[in-house]
Every structure is written in C-alpha cells, then in structure tokens.
Amino acid sequence: MTDMATKRPYIFIFTGTAGSGRKTTAHRALKGRDGIQHVPSCTDRPPRSIEHPDSDYRYVSPQQFQLMLLNDYFAEHVIIDRHYYGIGRRYLETALDTGNHVYLIVNREGSDAIVKKYGDRVIRIFLYADKKTVQERLESKGMSYGVIDNYLSHYGEEVTYRKSCEHVIENVEIEGTVAQIRRIVEDYISE
Numbered sequence: 012m013t014d015m016a017t018k019r020p021y022i023f024i025f026t027g028t029a030g031s032g033r034k035t036t037a038h039r040a041l042k043g044r045d046g047i048q049h050v051p052s053c054t055d056r057p058p059r060s061i062e063h064p065d066s067d068y069r070y071v072s073p074q075q076f077q078l079m080l081l082n083d084y085f086a087e088h089v090i091i092d093r094h095y096y097g098i099g100r101r102y103l104e105t106a107l108d109t110g111n112h113v114y115l116i117v118n119r120e121g122s123d124a125i126v127k128k129y130g131d132r133v134i135r136i137f138l139y140a141d142k143k144t145v146q147e148r149l150e151s152k153g154m155s156y157g158v159i160d161n162y163l164s165h166y167g168e169e170v171t172y173r174k175s176c177e178h179v180i181e182n183v184e185i186e187g188t189v190a191q192i193r194r195i196v197e198d199y200i201s202e
Contacts (some may be wrong), residue, residue, distance in 0.1 A: 019132055020107050023047075023114040026122045027138035028169045029162035030093040030145035032182045033116050034067060039185070040192035041114050048116050048202070049114050052121075053079065056094035062098060069099070070110060077128040087117070087124035092161060093106055096121065112200055134175060135176035140183070142166050 014085050041047050041161040053069040055076040071079070076095045080088065086104075088097030098115055106113045117123065126133045140148070142163060149159045173179045182188045 018202075020110055022103075022107070022125060022129055022133045023112065023196060023199075024115045024122050024133060024135045025114065025138060026126060026135055026176065027182075028118055028140065028145060028166055028170065030148045031138040031140050032148070032185065033138050034190060035138060036182060036188045037054065037116055040189045041196065045195070047060060047114060048111040050098055050102045050106060050115075052096045052098055052115075052117065053085070054094060054096045057153070068096075075128075076084045088119050089118060089120040089124075091118060100124070108202055112196075119175075122156065122172075122176075134178070135175035136178045136180065136195060137173040138179065138180050139170055139173060139183045140187070144183075157192055 020140070023041070024158060025033040027033050038049070042049060051068050053071055053076065055071055055073040058070055073095075074154070077095070079085065079097070079099075080095075084099060086100040087095035088095060090096075096117075098121065103115075104185065111136075115121075116124065122135055126135070146159060146163060147164065149162060180188055180191050
C-alpha cells in the first residue's frame with residue numbers, strides 16, 4: 012500500500028457521447044465526496060436553460076476567454092461548434108496540490124490534452140448510450156432540433172474514443188451507472 016503522504020491524487024475524466032449522462036452521473040457519484048473535487052470547464056457560450064453556472068460551467072464572454080488564452084490560463088482548451096471550452100490550470104493545480112482527487116467532464120480532445128500533461132494520474136471513464144437513447148434524452152431536456160442534430164452528427168466519431176479509455180460504461184440505468192462509477196473511483200483511491 013502506498014503511503015498517503017507520497018500518493019499523488021488522480022484526475023478522473025468523464026468523457027463520452029453527447030447525451031450519455033456524463034455530467035449527471037459524475038455529479039451524482041462524486042459531488043460532495045470528501046477528497047474529490049469537481050473542476051468545471053470555462054466556456055464562452057451562453058448557458059442553456061437547464062445549466063447551472065459554476066456547477067456545469069464557468070461562463071465567460073468571448074473576449075474574456077480570448078484574454079484567458081493569451082495569459083496561458085488553461086490546462087487544456089478546445090473549440091466545439093464555434094465555442095471555446097477549457098479547464099482552468101489554477102483551479103486544477105490548486106485542487107491537486109491540496110491532495111484532492113479531481114474529476115473533470117470533457118470531450119475526447121480535452122481528455123487527450125489532460126492525459127498528455129498529467130500522464131498516468133489520469134483515469135478516463137467513457138460513458139455512452141445508444142443513438143436513439145441519446146436523441147430521446149436530448150429532446151427531454153428541451154434542446155432544439157438543430158443542437159440535437161449537431162450532437163448526433165458527431166456520435167460515430169465520439170463513440171469510437173471509448174477504445175482509448177481505461178473504463179467504459181453503457182449508461183442504461185442511472186443508479187447502476189452511478190454505482191459502477193463509485194466502485195471504479197474507490198478502487199483507485201483506496202490503493
């Protein structure tokens with residue numbers, strides 16, 4: 012067993028297809044758990060009606076995001092459908108430096124960038140649902156058909172990323188998925 016003083020905290024990345032339930036299951040499984048901190052992404056897109064600032068994302072203006080980029084603010088950043096997203100380096104490093112494990116919710120490009128910087132401390136948990144279920148979930152959230160069509164057009168390339176991840180979960184039933192996530196995380200942090 013590794014001594015706690017020398018044990019490095021893990022970064023758990025939740026990635027997968029749009030509409031797979033990444034945010035919902037990650038938060039249900041880990042939010043408020045001692046020793047694990049969520050670091051939300053910053054984005055320059057406006058919040059959707061169902062989103063909560065500082066929980067789902069840190070919302071900034073496009074001008075603020077560009078200034079943050081110029082100041083090397085992000086541990087990673089990506090452009091998705093004309094909007095920028097990024098994980099604040101200071102937030103991530105502060106959590107890790109205090110000994111907390113961290114969980115992030117990012118797409119495959121963001122996941123790859125974090126893996127490149129943090130190596131074997133990163134554990135990727137890929138969530139997916141079949142395409143029909145994804146469509147139904149997005150519709151039930153009241154998303155516009157344009158947004159849904161756009162998400163579904165990326166489904167094929169998103170779902171293939173699961174081959175790169177340490178853990179893959181088909182999110183059929185939320186409580187079962189939450190239980191699987193808790194077991195996976197517990198296995199790592201109790202080593």
